[in-house]
Amino acid sequence: MKKIETTIEKLKSDIADFYKPDQHHFMVMNAVDMGEKMEVQWFFSDYVYPCETTCFFAIINPAEEIPSIKEVVASAWVAEAELVDLMNIKIENTEKGFVLEPDFESGPLRKKK
Amino acid sequence: MGKQYEIPVGAQHISLLEPLHFKFTTVNEKIKSTDANVFYVHRGIELACCSKFKFRQVSFVVGRVCGLCSISHSTAYSQVAEKLLKIEIPARAKYLRMLVIELDRIHSHLLCLSHVAENSGFEALFMKTMQYREFSMELLEAVCGNRVQYDFAIVGGVSRDLKPEIGQLILKRLKNFMPQLEELVDIYQNNWTLSLKNKGIGVLTKENAMRLNVVGPFARAAGLAIDVRNETEDLLPWKEVGFEMITDTAGDVHARNMLRLREIYVSIRIIENIINGLPESALITETKAFPDGEATVRLEAPRGELFYYAKGNKTQILERLKIKAPTFSNVAAMAETFSGNEYGSVPAIIASYDPCLSCTAR
Numbered sequence: 478m479k480k481i482e483t484t485i486e487k488l489k490s491d492i493a494d495f496y497k498p499d500q501h502h503f504m505v506m507n508a509v510d511m512g513e514k515m516e517v518q519w520f521f522s523d524y525v526y527p528c529e530t531t532c533f534f535a536i537i538n539p540a541e542e543i544p545s546i547k548e549v550v551a552s553a554w555v556a557e558a559e560l561v562d563l564m565n566i567k568i569e570n571t572e573k574g575f576v577l578e579p580d581f582e583s584g585p586l587r588k589k590k
Numbered sequence: 591m592g593k594q595y596e597i598p599v600g601a602q603h604i605s606l607l608e609p610l611h612f613k614f615t616t617v618n619e620k621i622k623s624t625d626a627n628v629f630y631v632h633r634g635i636e637l638a639c640c641s642k643f644k645f646r647q648v649s650f651v652v653g654r655v656c657g658l659c660s661i662s663h664s665t666a667y668s669q670v671a672e673k674l675l676k677i678e679i680p681a682r683a684k685y686l687r688m689l690v691i692e693l694d695r696i697h698s699h700l701l702c703l704s705h706v707a708e709n710s711g712f713e714a715l716f717m718k719t720m721q722y723r724e725f726s727m728e729l730l731e732a733v734c735g736n737r738v739q740y741d742f743a744i745v746g747g748v749s750r751d752l753k754p755e756i757g758q759l760i761l762k763r764l765k766n767f768m769p770q771l772e773e774l775v776d777i778y779q780n781n782w783t784l785s786l787k788n789k790g791i792g793v794l795t796k797e798n799a800m801r802l803n804v805v806g807p808f809a810r811a812a813g814l815a816i817d818v819r820n821e822t823e824d825l826l827p828w829k830e831v832g833f834e835m836i837t838d839t840a841g842d843v844h845a846r847n848m849l850r851l852r853e854i855y856v857s858i859r860i861i862e863n864i865i866n867g868l869p870e871s872a873l874i875t876e877t878k879a880f881p882d883g884e885a886t887v888r889l890e891a892p893r894g895e896l897f898y899y900a901k902g903n904k905t906q907i908l909e910r911l912k913i914k915a916p917t918f919s920n921v922a923a924m925a926e927t928f929s930g931n932e933y934g935s936v937p938a939i940i941a942s943y944d945p946c947l948s949c950t951a952r
Contacts, residue, residue: 478886502816503803504888504897505914520897520914522888528821530886552802552922559918563636576629576951586637 478530485535485543492519492533493549500524501531506556508564510588515539515566519546539587542567592618597933601630605709605937608947612928612936619933626925628917631951636911644906645671645881649744655913656949657738658698661690662891663913663949665743669825669889670898672745674881680871683747688826689864690733690742691889692857693760697726698892699807699850699857702944703778706847709937710787715777722770725763732756747874757865764858771854778847788844792939794927795841802923806894806916808943811849812841818890825887831863832856843942880904891916893944915949 483491496503504520519533537543545568546553557568558575565584573579595618600611609630615623635655639648649671653664665687672679704719727737733756734740742748778784794804796813809816819828820835836852838845881902889896894916901909924943931939 478884498800502805502895504895505912505918507899507910507912509901509910518899520886520899522821522895524816524821526821527823528818528888530888532886550803552919555918555921575627576632585634586640 478532480532480534483533483535485537485541488533488535489544489546489549492546495531495533496521496549503550503553503556504530506553506560508560508566508586510539510564510586511536512588513538515564517543517560517566537566539564539566542569545569545571592620594622599936601627606940607705608945610945610947612925612940614928614933614936616933621928621931621933621936624925624928626921628921628945628947629951631948633952635952636913639911640908645902645908646745646906648908648911650741652913653739653741655952656915656946658701658946659694659891659893659896659949660739661687661694661734661742662889662896664741665691666887666889666891666896666898667900667911668743668745670885670887670900671881672875673885673887674883674900674902675745675877675879677746677875677877677879679747679875680873681869682751682871683873683875684826685831685864685868686748686752686873687743688828688831689752689861690730690740692860692864693726693730693733695857695892696854697723697730698944699854700726702892702941703774703847703850705941705944706788706843706938707778707784709941710784710843712781712784712787715781715784718777719774722767722774725767729760729763732759744874746876747872749873751873752865752868757868761862761865764861768858771851771858775848775851778844778851785844787935787938788847788942789840789842791843791935792927792931792942793840793842794923796839798923798926799841802926803919804894804923805919806890806892806944807846807849807853808920808923809894810836811838811845813837813839816895818888818895822888826889828860831867832859834859843938846942846944880906881908893917893920893946893949895919913949913952915946915952917943917946917950920945921950 507518509516562576611627613625653660700723708716794812799812799814884901897914899912
């Protein structure tokens with residue numbers, strides 16, 4: 478797995494520069510709760526053999542809103558909606574309530590303090 | 591301009607096999623747009639795997655993510671855990687994992703085909719397909735001890751060996767199945783009534799499959815050659831056992847049916863090759879290490895690419911486990927592909943997606 482660090486400010490342009498729909502396949506987003514900070518990850522793979530997994534990651538403050546990559550990767554809204562519910566993070570133009578019911582405990586995958 | 595309607599389908603509906611909800615906006619009978627809600631069964635499995643269970647127990651937990659592709663989940667997790675433990679599993683265990691994955695693919699594809707027949711109004715073909723599928727369930731039970739949720743792949747290898755007589759039984763039953771498979775191919779290919787319900791219905795183009803990052807038979811039937819077995823061999827030697835990429839171009843329900851039938855031939859060839867060349871070795875690699883670092887694994891489940899991410903911290907409990915099921919990748923395309931079709935075609939289209947919401951919501 479190749480990991481590429483990015484920032485909230487550079488995320489959209491970094492992914493737009495990298496992602497070619499006929500060469501790359503967007504798999505999913507993930508987040509790892511590190512306590513005060515959170516590592517948010519965007520996973521891509523290649524269509525060619527041998528395939529390589531590429532992970533863009535950004536270390537963020539969980540309270541700040543991160544940009545959506547929907548404009549670059551059309552199917553990313555599903556992964557973004559899932560992370561908003563399960564990790565209780567804020568993503569641009571993404572509302573809560575797709576994965577979990579609105580009255581469900583917020584961010585069940587966050588570490589308990 | 592016709593009259594506009596909003597038609598809810600699900601979460602409990604006669605044509606749905608899974609708890610999902612679609613809201614169709616139609617103009618008269620033609621679908622204009624679709625809203626989808628696929629998360630009715632969130633079970634908190636990722637949380638349980640990172641808090642309640644030790645990393646060696648997790649392969650049994652993730653085997654319960656899905657009743658249909660249990661072996662894919664337990665294998666993918668075992669592989670990602672083995673990466674964190676930095677161990678190589680014995681050759682025999684690799685081949686036995688592939689054998690069960692391919693047996694599982696046969697039963698899963700036949701299940702999907704039977705549901706497409708049923709949702710297309712062809713009840714007799716549904717029963718025939720399910721009847722022919724039964725041999726694969728019996729073989730899975732013979733190999734693993736269970737018809738579903740096999741607990742076959744465990745961290746370090748596999749839990750059971752393949753007895754020579756079971757290997758011979760599999761070869762014999764596969765041989766007996768071939769004429770039945772030919773019969774199914776003939777019906778799904780040529781039946782006129784079925785073609786009315788399946789040909790030109792629910793079309794996904796290759797461009798949309800790429801744009802929406804579709805996986806599995808749904809993508810391959812549209813001409814997008816994506817199959818993890820073709821893309822990586824670092825963990826399981828798929829090409830050595832005879833893997834062949836199958837694609838189609840029509841992208842409709844009929845193409846998805848035929849693609850699944852053609853993939854069953856490939857699965858049969860892979861199983862025969864594995865049994866005829868099964869290497870002798872131990873079944874498990876023992877280690878006292880704890881998972882450390884982070885790793886990812888991709889595996890081709892019957893519905894497409896299954897993805898596991900795990901992060902260890904040198905303790906018994908994982909720091910993070912992320913599961914991405916194939917249907918999760920297909921949600922965006924599932925919602926879009928209905929547009930332009932008649933509302934009456936919805937049941938057959940849904941069944942041809944072969945959705946697994948149990949996996950998706952976890």
